[in-house]
Amino acid sequence: QVQLQQWGAGLLKPSETLSLTCAVYGGSFSGHFWNWIRQSPGKGLEWIGDINHSGSTKYNPSLKSRVTISVDTSKNQFSLKVISVTAADTAVYYCARPRVPQGPAGYWGQGILVTVSS
Amino acid sequence: DIQMTQSPSTLSASVGDRITITCRASQSISTWLAWYQQKPGKAPKLLIYKASSLESAVPSRFSGSGSGTEFTLTISSLQPDDFATYYCQQYNTFPWTFGQGSKVEIK
Numbered sequence: 200q201v202q203l204q205q206w207g208a209g210l211l212k213p214s215e216t217l218s219l220t221c222a223v224y225g226g227s228f229s230g231h232f233w234n235w236i237r238q239s240p241g242k243g244l245e246w247i248g249d250i251n252h253s254g255s256t257k258y259n260p261s262l263k264s265r266v267t268i269s270v271d272t273s274k275n276q277f278s279l280k281v282i283s284v285t286a287a288d289t290a291v292y293y294c295a296r297p298r299v300p301q302g303p304a305g306y307w308g309q310g311i312l313v314t315v316s317s
Numbered sequence: 318d319i320q321m322t323q324s325p326s327t328l329s330a331s332v333g334d335r336i337t338i339t340c341r342a343s344q345s346i347s348t349w350l351a352w353y354q355q356k357p358g359k360a361p362k363l364l365i366y367k368a369s370s371l372e373s374a375v376p377s378r379f380s381g382s383g384s385g386t387e388f389t390l391t392i393s394s395l396q397p398d399d400f401a402t403y404y405c406q407q408y409n410t411f412p413w414t415f416g417q418g419s420k421v422e423i424k
Contacts, residue, residue, distance in 0.1 A: 243404075243415060243418060244404060244406070244415035246411075246412050246413040246414065246415075257411055259411075259412040260318075260412065261318075261412070293361075295360075298366075298372075301408075302351075302366055303351035303353075303363060303408050303413075304351075304361075305372065307360035307361065310359075310360050
């Protein structure tokens with residue numbers, strides 16, 4: 200059974216860096232793309248980007264200039280950093296994985312609410 | 318980006334009703350479409366992938382259809398556990414994009 204558990208700071212000030220990590224338990228870490236997705240009242244669900252076990256990434260062009268996704272295969276973890284956050288980055292952030300390669304997200308983390316406020 | 322538009326945004330229905338939610342894509346996505354169910358405070362749950370394939374353990378009252386740009390999610394007989402918000406998502410082209418959601422409320 201695949202489980203994703205995520206953590207990170209939930210309250211940031213404008214211009215700070217958002218940093219979240221997702222640990223994967225169960226299943227194979229290689230052979231999949233590991234995703235970050237966020238959900239805000241204003242923009243709904245938004246795909247941020249993904250990474251595979253070898254570090255190959257894809258990013259949403261709307262966020263690409265501020266986002267870095269990285270992977271630590273020794274710990275079966277992957278991470279998200281978003282620099283220069285603003286109130287518009289306030290959202291629930293989810294890590295997720297397709298159930299099958301090239302598929303939609305079948306496994307999700309519990310979600311973390313990140314609030315950006317001065 | 319491919320725009321996904323759902324209708325209706327809100328739907329009021331009773332237990333036992335048959336309901337249908339529509340999702341339209343701004344360009345063809347073949348059948349690379351998923352449907353999710355989300356309840357308050359929870360992550361989305363995958364119901365259907367590839368437009369019409371039922372995810373494991375999802376009740377058979379859920380079904381999906383469509384291809385190209387128009388898709389539907391049908392619940393054949395609404396159950397109390399089905400009152401939630403439903404989202405469609407295309408995974409034909411990056412960036413993945415989602416519909417704005419359709420909330421199914423108790424009538």
